[in-house]
Amino acid sequence: MKHFSWPRLVITAAAAGSTYYLRSVLAYAGLQPLTYLLPVLLAAYLFGSVMAALATIFTLIVVHGIVWAESPRGIVFTQQYFAGIFTYALLSAAIVWSSWRREQVLARLDESLAREKEAREEAEAANRLKDQFLATLSHELRTPINVILGYLQILLDDRSRNPRRALEIVHRNAQQQARLIEDVLDVSRITTGTVQLAAEDVRPTALLRDAVESLQPALVAKGLRLEFGPVDEDAVISADPHRLRQVFWNLLSNAVKFTPAGGTVSARSTIVEGELEIRISDTGRGISKDFLPHVFDMFRQGDPSTTRDVSGIGLGLNLVKRFVELQGGTVAVQSDGEGAGASFICRFPLQRRASEARAG
Numbered sequence: 190m191k192h193f194s195w196p197r198l199v200i201t202a203a204a205a206g207s208t209y210y211l212r213s214v215l216a217y218a219g220l221q222p223l224t225y226l227l228p229v230l231l232a233a234y235l236f237g238s239v240m241a242a243l244a245t246i247f248t249l250i251v252v253h254g255i256v257w258a259e260s261p262r263g264i265v266f267t268q269q270y271f272a273g274i275f276t277y278a279l280l281s282a283a284i285v286w287s288s289w290r291r292e293q294v295l296a297r298l299d300e301s302l303a304r305e306k307e308a309r310e311e312a313e314a315a316n317r318l319k320d321q322f323l324a325t326l327s328h329e330l331r332t333p334i335n336v337i338l339g340y341l342q343i344l345l346d347d348r349s350r351n352p353r354r355a356l357e358i359v360h361r362n363a364q365q366q367a368r369l370i371e372d373v374l375d376v377s378r379i380t381t382g383t384v385q386l387a388a389e390d391v392r393p394t395a396l397l398r399d400a401v402e403s404l405q406p407a408l409v410a411k412g413l414r415l416e417f418g419p420v421d422e423d424a425v426i427s428a429d430p431h432r433l434r435q436v437f438w439n440l441l442s443n444a445v446k447f448t449p450a451g452g453t454v455s456a457r458s459t460i461v462e463g464e465l466e467i468r469i470s471d472t473g474r475g476i477s478k479d480f481l482p483h484v485f486d487m488f489r490q491g492d493p494s495t496t497r498d499v500s501g502i503g504l505g506l507n508l509v510k511r512f513v514e515l516q517g518g519t520v521a522v523q524s525d526g527e528g529a530g531a532s533f534i535c536r537f538p539l540q541r542r543a544s545e546a547r548a549g
Contacts, residue, residue, distance in 0.1 A: 201243055202243075204227070208252075225252055229245050233284050237292055245281040249277070384515070386516065389429075401417055407442070414453045426540050429516060456468070470531070473531065475529040519535070
């Protein structure tokens with residue numbers, strides 16, 4: 190029992206037993222009717238309803254003992270005796286019930302306070318994440334614009350020995366900034382419910398290959414090995430091709446970003462339990478067990494500092510999850526910890542196989 194303990198039981202029993210000695214004092218003060226209710230009141234006030242109920246039982250035993258020892262035998266088990274016991278039990282029950290009701294109110298109040306505290310802590314954590322996100326966003330936006338402005342100034346001053354190389358750097362940083370802004374806008378559209386998907390029958394493997402090809406320069410630049418396949422070329426699902434390509438690009442660019450030189454990035458697709466499974470894996474830095482449950486949370490990053498060695502604002506994987514789920518799919522992550530790489534698994538309901546459609 191929640192409110193039971195041996196020290197409380199001893200005190201309650203002692204209070205009930207003390208009525209034998211207090212009854213004459215209380216009778217002298219005119220409080221004799223309260224004599225046998227005092228232990229119940231004391232237990233209810235100090236220890237709660239459980240001890241008050243036990244105090245009632247203990248006091249009944251004391252009362253019965255007093256009546257048996259000091260009163261004429263004829264008074265025991267008479268109507269008067271039972272009427273007194275009933276009255277006492279009724280009053281004690283009222284005290285116990287009132288104590289129990291008070292405990293219920295206090296318990297609900299404690300639960301409300303705990304929920305309020307939890308909600309406040311969650312709100313404070315969300316505010317900290319948003320502040321962190323804004324700081325990261327401002328840093329990530331400022332970095333490419335500084336590069337763009339710097340190289341444009343060099344070009345305007347005719348100080349560039351290789352104008353084409355300078356323009357390529359400007360173009361790459363402009364694309365990076367455009368992607369950052371588009372991610373922020375996508376989150377806003379999803380949050381407000383204004384995002385629009387144009388679903389059609391598509392072959393995800395073709396879109397996956399396009400995403401891999403678009404990241405080929407980054408793979409080569411970092412000295413990464415690509416494993417593409419096996420893939421199911423005939424699988425057809427219902428999805429928005431633009432958003433699906435965005436999902437694959439985000440997952441592949443993440444794999445490239447977090448895999449050190451000499452590592453491997455792999456992409457494959459298979460049919461599993463009637464669904465198309467697309468798995469993108471890497472041999473990169475992996476994900477800690479503590480952070481793994483929060484991988485898809487908005488604004489969350491394993492290393493939120495602006496001095497980290499990889500860029501990002503903590504929206505890419507959240508967008509992946511949202512776009513996959515909006516298209517009827519699921520996404521999960523697997524990692525054995527830091528340094529063990531990671532795998533992202535997307536599953537989509539299979540519409541049909543293109544070869545079956547041709548055969549029909």
